[in-house]
Amino acid sequence: MADSTALTPDFDSHPIDHTLVAALAAPAWIEVVWSDGRTSRFHHVWLRDNCPCERCVHQGTKEQMFELVTTSADLHPLDTSVGPTGALVVLWASGGNPHDPPHCSEFHPGWLRRHAYDDASRRARNRTLITWDGQSLPEPPTFDGRAIMVDDDALYEWLGALDRFGVSRVQHVPCEVDAIADLVGRIGIIRETNFGLLWDVKSESNPISNANTSLPLPPHVDLPTREYQPGLQFLHCILNETAGGENILVDGYRIAELIREHHPADYEVLTTVPFEWANRSRTSDYRWSSPLIVIDADGSLREMRVGNWLRAPLDVPFEMVEDCYRAYRRLFELTYRSDLQLRFRLEPGEVMAFDNRRALHARGELTDTSGRRFLRGCYSERDELRSRMRMIERARRERQVATATASSPDR
């Protein structure tokens, strides 16, 4: 199968798994038929907006120069066809200005198929949220740090699990103070905060945070006090001679689902009423207001904001206070339900990596602190992870296209 020579508005490769068989004009859209029988409709305005030609897209940056707002709202094609290279070719009417030369757009079939928005194509792209508890996920998905450091496929497997479950464990990470930076460097940029770029968790005589005491830590996310809670957290165990201090993870999204199902009034409070969050520090004063469960406009879960000791006093109208505390208590009771908890002990050379805004983490009390315990941590973001996964997928597609082109009889 010949590769299309049409430009695309990105740096990606687009294997052509299905060719265009026909293109049919309709009043406001073009319907195409694919070689596997699927049909996709593309609105004229959508096609014009996505024209990849060198007048519309800067070919050095692949960023759009064309602005839809500069054209007439009455966009329609003069002619539509499948071109000799297999691309969808659209010749546009001048758009109200008869002096404009007609504009021609060519859409690469691989690119077009990938961005089709018919129901079947959208369903195929859909990701289903899978939540877990201590039964369905008795231990964190576990990976080998030595492979992750050198092999993109191993890196991809780890990141896929972390993205899907929000929790993971990496073993065989060198017990050195900067090893966590090397591991996270495989993903992307470390997020610096008031704790620094890398930070320590150890019992201290003069702690700046309850994390650095021997106290148990209730299930929480880190930095709910910030407008942007870090998306990913990495904790590297370098030394652990203590008793106690067991690691606990809970799927915050499972808790949200349980409350939504069994306690809808509490869910309404938890998703709509802003609670107050504040760090305690002599050198900074971060505060933010946010519901404990944050959902998108379509109701899907976006993040949890939970941390008992990082709240500022509740600041809501008088008549809402009791409802808020009832809902708050409900959520915290669930975080302590043992069947929802994943419990394990992080050993030296192991990293726990988790979605800091989905997986609540907790620590059992350090019952014997005569030994030393030293963890090193850092933060990154969800979209650093997804960018890295996409770049690995992009490299795979590039190889796929190169192979198809090399073996094509039309070459």
Place this chain on the structure above:
Amino acid sequence: MADSTALTPDFDSHPIDHTLVAALAAPAWIEVVWSDGRTSRFHHVWLRDNCPCERCVHQGTKEQMFELVTTSADLHPLDTSVGPTGALVVLWASGGNPHDPPHCSEFHPGWLRRHAYDDASRRARNRTLITWDGQSLPEPPTFDGRAIMVDDDALYEWLGALDRFGVSRVQHVPCEVDAIADLVGRIGIIRETNFGLLWDVKSESNPISNANTSLPLPPHVDLPTREYQPGLQFLHCILNETAGGENILVDGYRIAELIREHHPADYEVLTTVPFEWANRSRTSDYRWSSPLIVIDADGSLREMRVGNWLRAPLDVPFEMVEDCYRAYRRLFELTYRSDLQLRFRLEPGEVMAFDNRRALHARGELTDTSGRRFLRGCYSERDELRSRMRMIERARRERQVATATASSPDR
């Protein structure tokens, strides 16, 4: 007036501008009367949750150890009074367990007044959003960088304006490549992105972004492709020998208000339907989905996500495509309305600092690129700004309390 000796659950100072006159028990709350006649009611559960004693709050970290979820839901006081130091004193019933010793909470009157949630107290804390256009704000609020570098009051004035209007200009910033880092260092942490910690804006022969061409840039926010768009942007003009390239700022919140008022159907689309955002790069592939106007559960504006050339193809159900494009066109038409735009030319030694998620920025075409133009930029976050402002306020309160204590006849 004697300062209360009660602890507070933070490192802040709490001047006592109003003393407690009386504390009255009610079934589910305590009503206090202040020396200025205001009354505030505090629920039992709220008071118990905020107990600042050393059993409830770690006095080294000021972080809470007490967990509400570990107590009975039936919390009530045995006794309530205004103590000899002026604090509200509450002696708690044991909460279901007769073997627990009774717990006593003392609330500092300055702290208590500051966190009161009666209607009058909440109204007094309320911030009203003030939006602007090119008439009401003909030029950006302008400040002296030399003063900002050495004087916290000058820093506070600048940050207050930036927080209120989302735009500002700082003059007399040294024309050196790292001067912008020193200026932003006065606020807090610089946010590193795929552009680096500090980045350059100049016309290049091989640009990675349309920002580094001579093209005009339509009104946009930076990095709408990221889950977390940077909250603050700083652009430092070091050299400008070109013609054109005028700086344009538009209050995105004003545009949102106009659409909400005049085009409610478009507002519904723009606040609920996720558009697709994607950077174009050979080395990263950041994408996110988000409505163009993001509002909180109560309808208040949180952020704009706008950038014509940073969109990925729209991916919504077929029947919504035309509504989405109609609303999109509406928003972009408003960004180009000249009466809404603030236009100025950034001169060498000047920094424009703006809320990157509220103020859309644009650049006129560089009409003569024979001269050199060099801008240096970086990002930070809204909550870094607010933390810095609070720390300056905290220092002021500390001085106020120290002065009041020194001059107190009871000392």
